[in-house]
Structures are given as structure tokens and as C-alpha cells.
Amino acid sequence: MKKIDMDIVVIGGSAAGLVAAMTAKSNYPEKDVMVLRKEEKVMIPCGIPYIFGTLGTSDSNILPDGGLVNLGVNIKVDTVERINKEEHTLETEDGSVISYEKLIVATGSTPFVPKSIKGTDLENVFTVPKNKVYLDTFYDKLKDCKKIAVVGAGFIGVELSDELNKIGKEVTLVELQETILGNAFDDDTSLVAQDILTNRGVKMLNGVAVTAIEGNGKAEKLVFKDGSSIDVDAVVLSIGYTSNVGLAKASGISVNSQGSIKVDAYMRTHQKDIFACGDCAQKRDFITGRIVPIMLASTACAEARVAALNLYDLATIKTFNGTISIYSTNIGETTFGVAGLTEKRAKAEGFNILSATFKGIDRHPGKLNNPHYQSIKLVANKASGLIMGGEVIGGVSAGELTNVLGFIIQNKMTITDLLCSQIGTQPMLTASPAAYPLIKAAEMISRKMSRR
């Protein structure tokens, strides 16, 4: 038995674990900090789809250890088998016993494989885990496959389909809902994305439930609920992820009914000196406070910073106030972003809302510097004008414009606040100050409010 004394231990080395460890060591430099992770080399989670096309290898998608090493964080590649809460120790696969004062659980998530689909154990049926060894095998095997079905049109499914299409595969994207990215965007935005994706060559099958994968040892046919099927050489399941909470559960850390570790606004679990963050931890919606199944590297990193900042000195000014669900993606030349509640989610929650969409152009004059149209949709509470959500379609700059929306929501700004706001504009870089789509959309809602 090796005995290792640490002050702060982080279990998990992906986005949340990395940021938690770096923030902890930066803020408590006198403490000994260790990251315990299963993988020798960690994948950049959001970069995984791009391995298959643009990057061409998982070696270009490795989360660098430099930040940890430079700060003096210890990295141990090992698997934690038990957390002894009372003793404040961990037992690992290699026989080590590691003591801690504070523990951060950031064990992440694993692809969800629904039991309702038969044949998922056949060869050439893949999921998209954050695991380099698995992804390398997956990538190699795909080389001999031409017809690939991707099941599930969330961000991973959409980005992966586009990448596989880029390298000449015949891709069919299969989705139960009527649109792609339907959990993130309103239908009007999703349909624009879907048009671009299909125009680029990805074949869409919407509103289709997969019941089985069939074949002689390996995937040959994808079968749907209505009995029809398509021929395939490989199937990729990108249906979602479930929190990795086996260790937490076994160690008596409370898990909610959705299967994520219960945490408070300081990212504390219900057990003393144990924090959790990232995909394994429970998420609450910023606006409704309800538990939501959101998994996002950006949310994970914010939670990780909050957890680490509160380890030894809780402060109400350092709380995590719920996920704003800030997403963005890129299909071809077009960027799609969303922050906060979509119109359909807001309505489903029972909010009385007003929404408006303004379509302009992201340069002024509109011919300059590789322009792209830019469309902004805002969703606001009817009574107060509070901005609850926004969606953007545009060029590359729409990625950061999505963060503008995020800060507007985080700061609980109203439509009136927005109308009185200052926006920096430049001909080569942004829309016109006189027709900035974000402000124009706010004006449209303002007029609807005054018409009450």
C-alpha cells in the first residue's frame, strides 16, 4: 500500500477536472493538489467530432497538461475504487491510499445506449465517448466503411455527420424529433441548420425511431419502428450521455433521481468536504431553477471554478446560479448559437413571453470582408421585459455574439436595458450600429410590449 498525502484531490481529468485543479492550485498555492484520471491522454471534449474530418487524428485533439504541470499540480493516471468519506481517503486500483482535505468529483459522463435498440453490441456500432483509445479504434474501423448512420441529431451527432460527410462518407443522420438540434434551438433556427446540413450532402431521416441494428456479426442494417430499414456499414449512436456516478453512489454521495450528483450553489455535495462539478453533477436551469439534463463543457468549467474557489472559504458572491445553456456550433460557413430559454422551452414552462427575430448582415456596408447574414431571435418575459433567451445565426463572429447573449441573460437585463446599451461596431467586423440585429430584435419586442 502506497500512502500519498494530498490536500486537494480532483477525480477526473477532462474539462471540469482540469479547471477545478488549476483554479484550486492557483487560489491555494500552498496546498498539494492532485488530479486523478483514468486516461493517459485526455481528449478535448468538444473537439472530438473534428477528429474524423478536419483534424484527421485524435493526436491533434489532446487537452494539454502544461497548465497543470506549470502550476505544480500532481497528475496520477489511476482509477479510484473507493472514497472513504469519514477517513478522507481514496483507494485506487494500483493500491494507493490517498488522503485529502477537500475532494472534487468530476467523473464526467458516458454515452447513453438505449436498451430499446437491439443489436448495439454488434461490430461497427460505435458511441462517442471521451476516450482516445476507443476513438482511435473507431476511426480506424470507419476507414473501411462507406455508408454510415448517425443516430441522434444533437450537437455531437450533427457535427460528426458533417465531418464524416466531408471525408466522403455516405452519411444518414437519424433523429426521433422533427428537426435537428431540437433540444437546443427553436424549430425556425433548427430548420435553417438542417437545410445547410442536407445541402452539404448529409441525408436526414427525421421523426424516425430506431428499433434495431441487424447484421451477421457486424452492423449491416438499421431498422426503424415502421419496419423499414436502411443498409449501413457502421452505426454511430449519439443519443446523449449519462453522468458517471457509480463511484459516488458506492461511496454514499447523494445522487438525484435523474442520476446526477446532488450539489448546492457552491458545488458542494451533501457530504462534508466533497464537491462535484461537470457532467457528473446535477444542473439547475438559470431561469427556472429546475433540474435539467444539460451537459456542456462551458457550464462544467464555470462550475469547476466555483467549486475550487469555495473549497476553503465559501462566499455567496462565488456561487453558481444555474446553467444558462450557452451552445454554439458551425455548419459550413454558418454559425448557430443559443443562450438561455428558447421560445418553445419558455412556453412549455408556462412563461408568458414575447419573441422577435431580426435578420441583418454582420458587416457595414454589407459587402465588406466576407459578410454573412446575421439573424437574432430574442425571447423576453411579457410583463417585465426580462430577456430570457436568444438565438443567433451568422458567420464566425456569431460564436462570441452568443456570449454577448449569455452576459445579457446572466445580468438579468431587460429589453429596455438593451435599448439603452452601447454596442461597439466596425465595418469589417460587425453589423451596423443603426441596424445591429440584437438591438433591432429588442426594438421589435419593445413595440409589442407597448401595444399591450
Next chain:
Amino acid sequence: MKKIDMDIVVIGGSAAGLVAAMTAKSNYPEKDVMVLRKEEKVMIPCGIPYIFGTLGTSDSNILPDGGLVNLGVNIKVDTVERINKEEHTLETEDGSVISYEKLIVATGSTPFVPKSIKGTDLENVFTVPKNKVYLDTFYDKLKDCKKIAVVGAGFIGVELSDELNKIGKEVTLVELQETILGNAFDDDTSLVAQDILTNRGVKMLNGVAVTAIEGNGKAEKLVFKDGSSIDVDAVVLSIGYTSNVGLAKASGISVNSQGSIKVDAYMRTHQKDIFACGDCAQKRDFITGRIVPIMLASTACAEARVAALNLYDLATIKTFNGTISIYSTNIGETTFGVAGLTEKRAKAEGFNILSATFKGIDRHPGKLNNPHYQSIKLVANKASGLIMGGEVIGGVSAGELTNVLGFIIQNKMTITDLLCSQIGTQPMLTASPAAYPLIKAAEMISRKMSRR
């Protein structure tokens, strides 16, 4: 005498006038609204430098009238000669008498030509006014000029120099200060911009005072304070702008000692029913409250919205709380942006501040999708952590990232707020969530604060 009855009249048709009129008509659709402007065709103010290179003609830089026309705003091309405050009427050059209930003065600004420089009346000495006819003549005459000196390295001077360089002119940019864009950026940022500009072929003369332009009828020589000179075919003076307040002064509207129209937070002048906005109106700094000589289309447009929203129903939630000075520009592939106070301005004002700069990359992994390094500098109050300013260098997306900084400052966020904020990230569009330069710079300041 033609008598015209209006409810709301806006004098000036550039950014502020356009936005004021559109906002007024949108919010008070039952009112008759008129824009009175001198120019048949209005230039997009920020697009003017690009006429000379990228656009190739002023015809591609016309502010469209469609927004006004579609709303039913009257446009009259005429010059106002007198404002009769008591009678609530205007008298114009063509003999019209126009009555108003509410008046918005948005008369803009004119290039400043310092008396200390002799020979500015020579042929081939130009300024950069917002006047299509002048600019077309200027552009035509430049065709026969090879060696061009641009005097004044603010945004107009820098952008114009780069554009003239693009079309093969020999450009010398002459600046009194030691760096370009010195009123907007800290020296570290300015020097990066200056390096790029000179590497692209613009010759810089820093720390040089111009005393005269000499020549036989037309500009042939630019003479400096030390007696030295350079040969020129043309000189462009881009030294700054002064508010157009002749009409206001003559009509008894109060003007401050800096020569701009005095306004309150509702953009009201000191005279009943008369508002002012844009370059002709006084500007206060958002943080210090001091009167500052900032002229920005984006500030002008925000002021215009505030003025128009308050015409008939003042509300404290619709005030303009001072200019945040959000600037951005683009030199070659590199974008420079700034919002709020720079380090040097904050120190000169007497603030005890902390600053930090983090340099990362605007994609993750960093090889994806035409990446550019991204550097963020934050300036925060030492005691409170309040974020007072920020600068960014990056790719195209840095334009909207500058607006992220703007919203952070507008919402009076602190370094701790920022550390607990959520940032949406995507491999093809933004920096990594684990190394997002904005957050990393905040972390650096946070560590300096805790070291006190």
C-alpha cells in the same frame, strides 16, 4: 413661405439622426416624424476609410434610406437656418417653416483643422468629412498622387493609411504621440497594431509635430517642428473632429466649454422639448462621469435611442449613463478592440487598479478553422475588483468579443462575477472553455487581489 407641420423633427441624417428618427417613429407611430439633412446621400460614417481601397467607391458606402421610408418618416434635404425655441418652429434655407413638438439635434461633427499647421488651404490637402461630394473629389484627386502623408493616427488615420497602402500608395502616417491609436489603447496594444501596420508597408513617423504644408499652389512638402520635411503629393488631415454647434449656439441652446451641446441623462438639452445626440452632444465617461471628447457611431446610436424613447415619457430606466468608449478596428488579419478605461487612463484618473493580460488562441484545439491568437487585457479596481476596462487582440470574432467586454462593464461586473460566469465555447468558433483568455485574465487579477 412653406408651412410644414410636424410632431418630431430630427436635424441631421447620419447615424444618430437616422436612429433617432426610426426609434421615434417606431415608438410613437401616430406622430409625424421628419429628418432634415443637408446631404442627398449620407455616408456610413465608419465605412468612409474603406471607400479608398476595399470598396473602391463611395456609392458602396451609402447609409440606406429604406428604414426611414418603410416606417413613414419624412426625409427633407435642406439646411436649417434658425431654431425658434419659443414658437417651436424651424426656418430652412428653402424658405420652409417647420413646426415641431419635439426636436432632436443631431448635427454631427466636422474635421478639425489646427491653426498651428500652415498651408492647410493648399490644393491636395484633404480632411475626412462625412460628405459624399467632398469624398468623391478627394478620391478622384488622389488617383494622381503617389506619396501621401496622413496626419493623425486615430482610427480614421490608421484605417485610411492601411487602405491607401492596399491600393499601392506610398503612405506615411504622422503622429504626435509615440504610438498609433494612443487615445484608445494602452501602449502594449498600440505597438502590436503599429507593427502590423508598418509590416504591411505604411511608413510611421511617431512623436512628430507637423508645422506646415508647403508647395507651389498644391501640397509638395510636409514640414515638421524640427525643421525636417518629407516630399508629398497629398496630405490627409485626420486629427479629430469638432461638434457642429453653430446652429445650436445661434439658437440659444447651451453649449459646454468643450464646444458640445449640454445634455442630461435623457439626452435633453437645457431647452424645453429640444434633445441632442451624437457627435454634436456632450459625452460623459461611464466610469468617471467626466466630460470626455469621445465621438463614436455606436455611442451616438445608443444616445439616439435614449433621446427618442424619452421624447414624450421620461423614465429613469431609459437613461444614457455615459459612454463606455467601445472601439474596434481591423488591420490585416488582426482585430483590436477596447471597452472602458485603459490602464493608462485609469491611472491618470487616479484609480488604484490591477491589470493582467492573457494570450491564448481563438479556437480549440488551436489548429482548427483559421485560428488567430487572442489576447485579453483586463483593468480592474484594486479594492472592489470592479472591471473598468478591457482590450482584446484577435481574429474577426474579437469584434463581438469587444462587445462582451462592453456588457461586462455596463453591468458593473467584478472579477469574481466573471470567474463565476458561463462562457459558451465551440472548437471552430472560440477559445477553449479551460483557457478562455477573458476568464484567464480575470484569474490573474484575482490572484493579485488575494496577494494584497
